[in-house]
Amino acid sequence: xxxxxxxxxxxxxxxxxxxxxxxxxxxxxxxxxxxxxxxxxxxxxxxxxxxxxxxxxxxxxxxxxxxxxxxxxxxxxxxxxxxxxxxxxxxxxxxxxxxxxxxxxxxxxxxxxxxxxxxxxxxxxxxxxxxxxxxxxxxxxxxxxxxxxxxxxxxxxxxxxxxxxxxxxxxxxxxxxxxxxxxxxxxxxxxxxxxxxxxxxxxxxxxxxxxxxxxxxxxxxxxxxxxxxxxxxxxxxxxxxxxxxxxxxxxxxxxxxxxxxxxxxxxxxxxxxxxxxxxxxxxxxxxxxxxxxxxxxxxxxxxxxxxxxxxxxxxxxxxxxxxxxxxxxxxxxxxxxxxxxxxx
Amino acid sequence: xxxxxxxxxxxxxxxxxxxxxxxxxxxxxxxxxxxxxxxxxxxxxxxxxxxxxxxxxxxxxxxxxxxxxxxxxxxxxxxxxxxxxxxxxxxxxxxxxxxxxxxxxxxxxxxxxxxxxxxxxxxxxxxxxxxxxxxxxxxxxxxxxxxxxxxxxxxxxxxxxxxxxxxxxxxxxxxxxxxxxxxxxxxxxxxxxxxxxxxxxxxxxxxxxxxxxxxxxxxxxxxxxxxxxxxxxxxxxxxxxxxxxxxxxxxxxxxxxxxxxxxxxxxxxxxxxxxxxxxxxxxxxxxxxxxxxxxxxxxxxxxxxxxxxxxxxxxxxxxxxxxxxxxxxxxxxxxxxxxxxxxx
Numbered sequence: 001x002x003x004x005x006x007x008x009x010x011x012x013x014x015x016x017x018x019x020x021x022x023x024x025x026x027x028x029x030x031x032x033x034x035x036x037x038x039x040x041x042x043x044x045x046x047x048x049x050x051x052x053x054x055x056x057x058x059x060x061x062x063x064x065x066x067x068x069x070x071x072x073x074x075x076x077x078x079x080x081x082x083x084x085x086x087x088x089x090x091x092x093x094x095x096x097x098x099x100x101x102x103x104x105x106x107x108x109x110x111x112x113x114x115x116x117x118x119x120x121x122x123x124x125x126x127x128x129x130x131x132x133x134x135x136x137x138x139x140x141x142x143x144x145x146x147x148x149x150x151x152x153x154x155x156x157x158x159x160x161x162x163x164x165x166x167x168x169x170x171x172x173x174x175x176x177x178x179x180x181x182x183x184x185x186x187x188x189x190x191x192x193x194x195x196x197x198x199x200x201x202x203x204x205x206x207x208x209x210x211x212x213x214x215x216x217x218x219x220x221x222x223x224x225x226x227x228x229x230x231x232x233x234x235x236x237x238x239x240x241x242x243x244x245x246x247x248x249x250x251x252x253x254x255x256x257x258x259x260x261x262x263x264x265x266x267x268x269x270x271x272x273x274x275x276x277x278x279x280x281x282x283x284x285x286x287x288x289x290x291x292x293x294x295x296x297x298x299x300x301x302x303x304x305x306x307x308x309x310x311x312x313x314x315x316x317x318x319x320x321x322x323x324x325x326x327x328x329x330x331x332x333x334x335x336x337x338x339x340x341x342x343x344x
Numbered sequence: 345x346x347x348x349x350x351x352x353x354x355x356x357x358x359x360x361x362x363x364x365x366x367x368x369x370x371x372x373x374x375x376x377x378x379x380x381x382x383x384x385x386x387x388x389x390x391x392x393x394x395x396x397x398x399x400x401x402x403x404x405x406x407x408x409x410x411x412x413x414x415x416x417x418x419x420x421x422x423x424x425x426x427x428x429x430x431x432x433x434x435x436x437x438x439x440x441x442x443x444x445x446x447x448x449x450x451x452x453x454x455x456x457x458x459x460x461x462x463x464x465x466x467x468x469x470x471x472x473x474x475x476x477x478x479x480x481x482x483x484x485x486x487x488x489x490x491x492x493x494x495x496x497x498x499x500x501x502x503x504x505x506x507x508x509x510x511x512x513x514x515x516x517x518x519x520x521x522x523x524x525x526x527x528x529x530x531x532x533x534x535x536x537x538x539x540x541x542x543x544x545x546x547x548x549x550x551x552x553x554x555x556x557x558x559x560x561x562x563x564x565x566x567x568x569x570x571x572x573x574x575x576x577x578x579x580x581x582x583x584x585x586x587x588x589x590x591x592x593x594x595x596x597x598x599x600x601x602x603x604x605x606x607x608x609x610x611x612x613x614x615x616x617x618x619x620x621x622x623x624x625x626x627x628x629x630x631x632x633x634x635x636x637x638x639x640x641x642x643x644x645x646x647x648x649x650x651x652x653x654x655x656x657x658x659x660x661x662x663x664x665x666x667x668x669x670x671x672x673x674x675x676x677x678x679x680x681x682x683x684x685x686x687x688x
Contacts, residue, residue: 089544121565149548149565150541169563172519172539172550195516196542197494200433204493206516215559219513221465221493
């Protein structure tokens with residue numbers, strides 16, 4: 001639905017390398033996406049790698065480029081997305097969030113300017129992977145905030161998708177895939193989040209509660225990876241949970257040891273979102289099409305948002321970290337497809 | 345001051361391998377330590393490694409042992425403290441917290457039974473590294489909570505150090521070295537914490553704020569590692585911050601790339617604890633004595649607590665992850681020793 005060629009870079013002389021992982025919401029009769037746009041300076045020297053970042057020491061903060069010769073012994077190549085230089089990890093592109101609108105949910109017009117761009121010290125490497133939650137008459141945006149200090153999650157809010165209030169970091173590094181539920185549960189706000197361990201490396205889904213959306217606690221493990229399955233290595237909430245009669249429906253991503261990312265569904269107790277009622281035995285969607293298998297980072301389908309109109313759920317997803325795609329499914333059929341036991 | 349031989353194991357047939365990292369507070373005219381006690385079954389087969397853990401599937405939760413043959417190809421040895429088996433990291437001992445009391449702050453009597461032992465799913469691998477904060481007429485204990493789900497931080501509280509209320513997890517994995525300030529700052533509770541990244545691996549000190557001690561947010565980076573110094577690889581708050589006329593005084597630990605842990609001091613703005621005013625150029629204390637250099641995990645001095653009586657600050661510290669030691673310093677001399685600039 002959206003590819004890098006359709007999107008104007010935000011900086012002169014730059015190129016958009018990826019359009020991916022979009023938050024999605026129904027707004028004023030349209031589908032509104034908050035798309036992640038990853039860009040970088042057009043490469044002019046094949047013998048070097050470049051990391052764009054916000055320099056917080058200049059006033060106002062300005063975009064700065066780190067150039068490293070590929071032959072530099074202090075360079076450790078990562079994958080297309082990142083490299084490590086003198087012990088510090090950098091990204092090869094920097095992301096912001098861009099609004100795209102569509103009446104039919106298929107043909108999108110992308111705005112020419114960023115809606116949410118990096119501005120704070122904790123966003124110096126970029127703003128990524130937004131989720132949009134409509135709650136109490138406003139729209140919350142949780143998004144990944146990346147910097148040399150780590151990968152954290154920040155909160156913004158808006159009433160009109162023109163001006164955004166920024167509310168700072170709500171989860172410290174490393175934490176992403178934060179999705180706030182669209183209503184309070186038992187009097188508190190609730191979200192899913194995906195902390196990551198270092199010494200004990202468990203990439204599982206957790207829930208947290210909050211009295212005010214700013215401060216979070218009561219952390220509880222919700223769901224673990226499944227050894228031997230498509231979601232054996234890491235999992236994280238994708239789209240904002242959808243209330244159904246049978247429970248909260250969550251589209252989540254799972255990756256296996258080969259970093260192949262698929263999408264599945266889970267159903268959780270309406271009163272206790274940390275209690276999992278059912279979970280997809282097989283993925284709903286796996287990388288199969290050429291644009292899902294090859295791209296900026298291949299073999300990935302990853303969602304940050306879905307819309308429900310009537311019985312039709314449209315899952316917007318990033319394919320191969322390069323394209324924004326959509327997949328439609330009947331909500332009833334999806335719910336009927338879920339096994340009765342969460343462990344099967 | 346305290347060594348493993350002085351401490352009764354909590355389980356029949358077990359041995360205490362380490363007494364270390366004690367929270368410290370002045371209570372009823374005595375120095376009260378909440379000491380971390382690490383124990384394990386007495387090894388009876390040199391050809392296997394054993395991980396003790398709380399089995400949450402039994403009712404009530406019971407201690408269970410994982411035995412792994414050293415020749416097992418799925419075993420990856422870590423260091424004396426841990427190993428990885430089939431992709432999951434386990435600890436070779438399990439810790440609880442034990443009260444020790446002393447009139448003179450030197451000779452301690454250790455209670456025979458644990459004060460805070462693992463009980464919850466997030467403590468299945470142990471309860472570690474407590475900090476004690478006296479605030480608003482009660483005592484808070486923040487402690488590391490370790491399980492297969494990661495290394496997180498939990499909160500407990502007490503009025504009398506006999507019965508403790510447990511308040512669940514306040515920081516999701518991976519996060520430790522959480523120290524709550526002994527008073528509100530600008531109307532909110534505040535703490536230092538030490539999140540750890542995975543994809544961007546920054547082991548730095550952060551601050552967070554809370555309206556109620558249960559829910560935390562407003563995360564802000566406080567202080568980073570210093571390349572080329574004794575605190576180049578990781579840092580974390582040690583003792584609970586002490587209010588002085590010149591600012592909040594914090595004893596913190598720093599490690600270099602060889603995992604040599606030393607202690608230093610930092611001074612922070614009284615109204616804005618995330619603003620660092622000064623920082624030790626050289627360590628206050630480094631592993632030098634034989635009992636600091638060799639032990640369960642050598643070359644470590646690590647603190648969770650200090651007491652101030654008059655001008656004398658006594659820093660209680662774990663040495664080589666095996667012994668509890670104390671070091672006295674004049675508060676005035678310590679403050680005078682700090683350089684004027686935080687970056688020097």
